[in-house]
Amino acid sequence: MKKLTIIYWSNNGNVEVLASHIAKGAKDAGAEVLVKLVSEASVEDVTGADAVAFGSPSMDNNRIEQKEMQPFIDKFKLIPLNNKVTALFGSYGWDDGAFMNKWEIQMKDYEFNVIQKLTVNEAPTNEQLAQAEQMGKNLVK
Template identity: 65%
Template sequence: MKKITMIYWSSGGNVEVLANAIAEGIKETGAELTIKHVSEAMVEDITSADAVAFGSPSMDNNRIEQHQMEPFINQFELLPNNNKETLLFGSYGWDEGSFMKDWEDKMKGYGFNVISTFAVNESPSSKELSQAKELGKELAMF
């Protein structure tokens, strides 16, 4: 059984809604899922998983959340990540989602195999929630 860890940061709730949809897809495959807010996450949650999903909204200067999520992510710069399958997801408002490309580049530089990214403008629509669920399935089956 594939072991997947999902770590996210959400303030307004949009990223949490996406996380729940992705989790639903993962669970439908029978994979084992650990889901945590980044404030409760530890490096071992990631290193012990077969695949990971990270979620964050775009914040100041088109970056992932800078007080908790970015410092957590930066811990992996010097750790072996063994090309671990990774899904990145989030939400944005005014910046057209450009933060996601920078985040993807960073994660690839840290040795993660980013198999998919998904960003929604503000609140996810029902169609976007269906897409998120499918991405969860894809991550679990990859």
């Protein structure tokens, strides 16, 4: 059984909704799933999983959340991850979602193998929720 860890930071609930649908997809595919707020997550939650998904809204200057999510991600700068299978998800409101491309570049620099991204404008549509579930399945194939 594959193990997926989903770690996220949510401000208005949109990222949390995506996290729950990613978890549902992975569970439907038979995986063991751990879902945590970034404030409760540990490095071992990432290193001990077969795959991981990170979620954050776009915040100031088209960046991921800076007080909790960015410092957590930075912990992996010097930890060998051997191309850990990863997905990134998030939401944006006032910008064009460019934060996701910046985030993907950083994650690849830290040896995460980003296989999928999902970015939604404000609240996810039903189609985007289905994409989130598929993301969960893809992560545990």
